[in-house]
Amino acid sequence: MDVPSLLGKELRWGRHKLLALAAIFLVLPAVFAYVTVGFQHVLPTDAPVAVAPQTAAVTSDDLRVVRAAVTIFSDPVLYESRTAAMDALGREQVYAVVAVPPALTDAARGAAEFTVYIDGSVVPYHEPSRGVTTLLRTALDEAIPRDVAVTREFVGTEHSLSAYLVPTFLVALTAIVALGYLPHTFESEAAVLDRLRVETSLHAVVASKLAFFAVLLVLPLAAFDATTAALGGSVSVLGPGTLLVVVLTFLLLGLVAATIQLLVGFGAWGRIANLLVLLFVLGFSGLAYPVGFFSPARRWLVRQVPTHYAAITTRGFVLRGEPVGAYADWLAGLAGAVAVAALAFAGAAELYERRA
């Protein structure tokens, strides 16, 4: 019978492809499971929450009392002023700002009126913020001798989940093009790579490809704007800030993809390595859930990933209508990451030439 013989052939073939098979059937599912488990933390228990004074009359003792109460359900961060705390809210460094009224220990005063500010663009925190407000009221009732009133207030437009997912889609699409489709096009270029190296250089080949796809990425932004405008939607993505962050993110990830292919090869290994990086970027950039929803260790990891800042700035431009200057430092950081990736690519190209 032919089938057993052919199964024997498959086993022999598998012996030669052990690493590739392990990567596809073991490592990929494990990475997927790890990323998926990350999303179980949908009710943030230690998301950073700012504690800031409502007025100049608030003392450090007042702030300490509130900070202790906030510790019960989140990770409190003390701010000297409400303005600084609100800035941190706009940069998703905190997910709520608890504005503290003065004289909390003065029982002779009436109710202490707290305000919890929530950013309208961070949709995944809308629901949890209800629970946070209730918990805060309960904790403060026990902590201070005055009656407590807690008001929840949204900063900016209170967006829907579908609007929230627009920046997520943009960054995810950019990552998929850079780490999924671009490697495929590099792979097809491999058939003519020697001629290209004779006639021009690897650097020129990659630069032209990155430029072409960077320009092409304007199309989905324009298409989205055109579609939402036709449907009467309120979110617009085609602005200088969004364009800048999409292009920088694409250049960064595209250079990473090209570097990986030069180091690992243009075949299956290059594809698998880039796929793993793509999964990492999708899972660890705080695209769907903000980074504060994760454990402190994972939060630390996400904050080391440049695309995390791309996600926040895109949300800032698209949902909060922030000007480009509001994230100048992070955009400069992204540009710096692009420069580092370009250096890594140059190193990989040199290595490729030496090994050729």
Next chain:
Amino acid sequence: MLGVTDLTKTYGDATALDEVSVSWDEGLHCLAGPNGSGKTTLLRVLAGLTRADSGGVTVPDSLGVAFQTPNVYPDLTVAENLDVFGALADADDDWRASLVDQLRLGPVVGRTASDLSGGFRKKLDLALALLKRPDALLLDEPLADLDPATRRRLVATAVRYSDDHPVVASTHHLDAFSEDYATLTVVVDGRVAGAWDRSDAPASPAAVYERTLAASEAGRGNGF
């Protein structure tokens, strides 16, 4: 002028080229040797595609290379391939048209390269190598797997170009060049086993090659 001096190239423990010295002027030069003898490595070093461990390389300002496996964009048409590499080479339209004519590519200019037969892909590859009118031309196994008519067409194009440029062809099909070759260099185990100048004493390059190979295998060195 095209050549190498004391060129050595190793891949791990294997020595692909061992202190090879050879130089070529205008004319058609054949490079022969058994499979794995180092011919392709030598051409790749000359083309700047592979770096030598030591030794010198002399190459003119521009080199054209026709590869053993044609290096063409498989997803583009013949015309588009000519457009892309013509733009890189700043090729003029008349020269491009002349190449299309010489290599009989006219009937397939609109076809996708991946749909072409092996012979047409080889011819397209040679056309791409010549687009920039290179100062020297390297041909790596240009006649492998080709029918006699296509071989003649490729040889004629190479011979025409060799009138005023060095053209080096690594090949097992020496008879195809017997009327036109200027020199024959035989490489065995990464070393030059012999070099023959046809102007000194005309002979069939295939016969010279067999004699050199036999001498080399017998350990008698240069058989010329």
